[in-house]
Amino acid sequence: xxxxxFAKFLTDFFNNYLLRQRNVSxxxxxxxxxxxxxxxxxxxxxxxxxxKVSMSTLTPELLQEFLDWLEVERKCSIATRNLxxxxxxxxxxYAQLDSPEALFNYQRIMAIPMKKKPSAMVPHLxxxxxxxxxxxxxxxxxxxxxxxxxxxxxxxxxxxxQEIIDLTARxxxxxxxxxxxxxxxGSKARRVPLMxxxxxxxxxxxxxxxxxAPNKMDCPLFTNHQHRKLSREGVAYILKKYAAxxxxxxxxxxxxxxxxxxxxxxxxxxxxxxxNLIYIRDFLGHCDIKTTEVYARADTETKRKALENAxxxxxxxxxxxxxxxxxxxxxxSSL
Numbered sequence: 001x002x003x004x005x006f007a008k009f010l011t012d013f014f015n016n017y018l019l020r021q022r023n024v025s026x027x028x029x030x031x032x033x034x035x036x037x038x039x040x041x042x043x044x045x046x047x048x049x050x051x052k053v054s055m056s057t058l059t060p061e062l063l064q065e066f067l068d069w070l071e072v073e074r075k076c077s078i079a080t081r082n083l084x085x086x087x088x089x090x091x092x093x094y095a096q097l098d099s100p101e102a103l104f105n106y107q108r109i110m111a112i113p114m115k116k117k118p119s120a121m122v123p124h125l126x127x128x129x130x131x132x133x134x135x136x137x138x139x140x141x142x143x144x145x146x147x148x149x150x151x152x153x154x155x156x157x158x159x160x161x162q163e164i165i166d167l168t169a170r171x172x173x174x175x176x177x178x179x180x181x182x183x184x185x186g187s188k189a190r191r192v193p194l195m196x197x198x199x200x201x202x203x204x205x206x207x208x209x210x211x212x213a214p215n216k217m218d219c220p221l222f223t224n225h226q227h228r229k230l231s232r233e234g235v236a237y238i239l240k241k242y243a244a245x246x247x248x249x250x251x252x253x254x255x256x257x258x259x260x261x262x263x264x265x266x267x268x269x270x271x272x273x274x275x276n277l278i279y280i281r282d283f284l285g286h287c288d289i290k291t292t293e294v295y296a297r298a299d300t301e302t303k304r305k306a307l308e309n310a311x312x313x314x315x316x317x318x319x320x321x322x323x324x325x326x327x328x329x330x331x332x333s334s335l
Contacts, residue, residue: 004054009095010036017094025185027162035087038074042066055095060108063088067112078117085114122294124264129252130155136242142208147238149205150222150230154239154259156198157182158266158284161259165230167221169211174203184285192283235259267295 018024018032040050048057067085070076076084089110096106125133134151138144154164163182173179178199179191194202206212211219220229230238239257246253263284270280281292 004052005099006053006055006058007051009055009098010091013091013094023186025162025187028185031083032087032090035084036091038070038084039066039088042069055099055102056105058109059105060112063109064112067115078115082114082117085112088112122264122268123254123258123261124268125261126252127269129246129250130262130265130269132246132250132253133242136245145201145205145208146222147242149201150235150238151242151262152198152201153180153194154235155262155266156195157192158263158270159192160184160263160285161232161235163285165220165222165232165235168218169206169221170217171221172202172206174199178202182285188285190282190285232259264295267292271295 018029043053044050067081070081070084092106092109096103134148137148139148157180159182163184166183171181178194180194181189181191183189222230224230224234236259239259243253243257244255247255267280267284277289277292277296281289286292
């Protein structure tokens, strides 16, 4: 069977454009792959065979129905819907370069807007909450010392989970100004400073596990019982275990935590310490300052709630109803 133009474009999109030209991360590849896998599942439900799908099949109306199907049938969140739409935009942005005759249709697809979602507070811990969390691992056990070094490094470096599990022993540079080298999205490396306490814990952990030996410099920094690098699920399990412990003794730590909360916490604490937003952007490895600005909004909301709790209401909320003023109502009606 002769391959369709869609099959050709999709293969080139993944093998050449994303991997060789854009050099995107494996997680981005997986996310885009899942988008088109779901699209083919949707088309199959509509009795369209995947091997017969062409570029002309993918109209803006069909893709809009696909996005609605994700929300209604699969119960996906608005954020997930927008993530799938972003992959579709990227694909057609690539395809338009080789198909100028279909440019109008592709641009209509790229004009499908992201769905606005209600802005939510960035979930983060207070400094006291982070301290309470880090008090939970048992320092008398091997696993406890590993977990303490892991959680301290996650918070202090503001690293993403993938960046943490990809660390090798070589990526920690001790000394008077200890540095951690993180490899983020798009294989971009950045060097972040570590606080003295975290560097001490990390150095002790490396010495205990003999990771400072020349033949172990490229070994994973954090490993499981099989001496393989931790998975994302493994890191999440460790964090949830200690969060549950901490929540039983303090309200400062929620019972359920996700790994990104430590990254959020570090960013908010840097902002509260007066660190410039530009430096926080570089510290976190954000490409756009707009991504970092969410922490400024979170800090403002935290301050507002603190002020509301600290001071009594000085203005009577039971104000008179202006609609009872007939003269004003008559004037407004005459406009």
